[in-house]
Amino acid sequence: MSLNKITAVIPVRAGSKRLVNKNLLAFGSSNLLEHKITQLKELKSLNIIDDIVVSSDSDLMLDIAKTHKVKTHKRADEFADEVSKSFSEVIVNVVSNIQNTSHILWAPCVCPLCGVENFKNALEIYNQQVIKTQNYDSVISVVNFQQYLWDSKKPINYVLGKGHVPSQKLPHYQTVVNGFYIAPKEKMLQWEYFCGTNPYRLEISQVEGIDIDTEFDYICAKACYRAGGGGNCLNNNKYCLLLFITKFTGGGIMVAPRILITGGAGFIGTALAHKLQTLGYNISLIDLEFKFQSIHKDFKQYGLDIRDFKNFKNLKDEKFDFIFHLAAQTSSAISQENPELDVDTNVKGTLNTCNFARICEAKKIIFTSSMATYGNKKGIIKEQDSQTPLSNYGASKLSGERYIEMFKQFGIEHTIFRLFNVYGPGQDMGNLRQGMASIFMAQSLLGDTIQVTGSFERYRDFVYIDDVVNALVIGMQEHSNSQIYNVGSSEATSVKELIELIIALHKGKKFKILNIGGHEGDQFGSVADISKILTLGWKPEVCLKDGLSKIFEYAKEVMCGLK
CATH class of the missing domain: 3.40.50.720 (NAD(P)-binding Rossmann-like Domain)
Incomplete structure (x- = not known):
């Protein structure tokens, strides 16, 4: 298997309810969808990827894609309403309609600070660890965290009372974020999912991993983007996060609007x-x-x-x-x-x-x-x-x-x-x-x-x-x-x-x-x-x-x- 014909897919839909139509929220000089298209077009200009496809049920979003001269896949309503079809069925529907490609870079637009440098790094690792050595079957983006965790009854990763430990000594956990998922097309169809059971978990920073699911996520992402000077990738993430907190809260503790x-x-x-x-x-x-x-x-x-x-x-x-x-x-x-x-x-x-x-x-x-x-x-x-x-x-x-x-x-x-x-x-x-x-x-x-x-x-x-x-x-x-x-x-x-x-x-x-x-x-x-x-x-x-x-x-x- 070789790394040729890789297509970036941006899955978007019109029916977001918790944050209405979040894919078209204003971001930078455009919106989240256009922002992601711009990032991926830079990858294409560097010959790192071959094609970009926007998959959506929304005519408006497909029209936006066409104005940027990228390919489109019109999804039927039942593959976008989160009710009629399972998530696996949605993935199979989207991936099976991507033509003339061997590999899929699944790139949601809800992680706008995961940008060009992240994609380049992920694709290099994919080429080495999945294509050449086959040590892993896919690459996914994760963010590390150390938190005191409970299930519905008791602590999961620490002991109450005398056994309490500082947060720095807690086990490291990872949360998957919607920065990217990369895998061979045929494997995605076989798994009916965008990654396998042995993915390479590529860590990105907390800032790059901001995954817009609520209004507060959106506010954080916009503030970090501005604090970082509006670039596609925030390299000095600790500085940008500090600058974000300073700008957004006047130097105090971050609070909700x-x-x-x-x-x-x-x-x-x-x-x-x-x-x-x-x-x-x-x-x-x-x-x-x-x-x-x-x-x-x-x-x-x-x-x-x-x-x-x-x-x-x-x-x-x-x-x-x-x-x-x-x-x-x-x-x-x-x-x-x-x-x-x-x-x-x-x-x-x-x-x-x-x-x-x-x-x-x-x-x-x-x-x-x-x-x-x-x-x-x-x-x-x-x-x-x-x-x-x-x-x-x-x-x-x-x-x-x-x-x-x-x-x-x-x-x-x-x-x-x-x-x-x-x-x-x-x-x-x-x-x-x-x-x-x-x-x-x-x-x-x-x-x-x-x-x-x-x-x-x-x-x-x-x-x-x-x-x-x-x-x-x-x-x-x-x-x-x-x-x-x-x-x-x-x-x-x-x-x-x-x-x-x-x-x-x-x-x-x-x-x-x-x-x-x-x-x-x-x-x-x-x-x-x-x-x-x-x-x-x-x-x-x-x-x-x-x-x-x-x-x-x-x-x-x-x-x-x-x-």
Whole structure:
């Protein structure tokens, strides 16, 4: 076996959930995918590898590959959804479609600091240890570590009490990272995996081995890249890591980015807080004191009313990197009855939040606006369509958008998400003034009458809470700066269709449907054009039928005491 015809494969997919569309996250002067392509093209220019192939289910990612004049492999959806096919089946599908090659360099783009020098070294070792001497069957990248490890019951590698040893004396362990996997093509197909049972474990540094799986990994990788001067490979890794810590933390202990969520005890705010917590962020919540519950106990809480700027004095010494501004009066009907409340909460409250952002030195505000800013529009609504709100609520959210945009002059970036009809577990089922899906669901559980305000032909675009939260997290990424995105399903559901879906969940129970007349400011219909946010890799994952089933089960539990 000789080292000829070696192809580098970059496997990427569109469906990343923990870190949405991570392969296209901004990195250096481009994004993670383009960064990896650039590294591998340098290898090809040195005649070290013969070809580069990007394998993906995403047309956008394949188009990026084509602009860089590298080959592509279009993966069917079932080989990218992490459900339909096993990991082994995915590898066989990808590798078997790589033509005219004898060896595969599997090079994920999620280890951006593993670069050209690492690849050169790995391929030299592969040639010597796998091809020539056959001492090993493949080469993989690993990072050494010494940590105090436990299983679910007891320590694994040290003794408690008098037998305790310093960390320097702990056994050396290795963790496999997604820097590279190199093996003969035929062997990969035989193993149905990208390495064999006797791989050469090539150690790379902790910096080079940063494997982007969470937002925090991403922040670390970007900071190290900048600290190292933006090179493909950080040769002096201890220096770069020290420089990274100094730049990122001011010389102190490295901490997760600090996030403030206004309206943090609300429906969307609570779901967002828990999502960000799983990503390793430091979360603080602002809301009215009485709204906080036991589910918020793991977060720092500030019980205050954003309508009065003096209330922010409780946070005068706090610093935040990002502010998610969700606090709002959200009922269109209430906004018509009490417009002053809308102005105080949604306009004045937003201005107060913006002014606090200057004080706490926030880098960015992520703002939840509304489809209500568009007013009545026929057809699919695009972000650039005119905004002619029908309700005081819509007008107040539009005013909030303008304030958020204005504060860019003070160095505060922003991303604005115009949310369509958000629903799901966690909604206030006792509030029968806001949230069409939750209102009808609550009425169906409280009795045998569903009251409808307005035409049964009115229609809405319903989007599930988890999908909305995933969209909001994208707002922290740099390439969303100064952008506005619709967040919906892009599917119209009439009031009549919604009620039929809810009734079907009751399996035979009979209902009386009563039209009690409409109210001012109620839009007849709205459906989002989501093509813009789709380019970021986000897409709605939960269909309305499945989402209603989830909120039905949730509502049955929480409404026991409301009947």
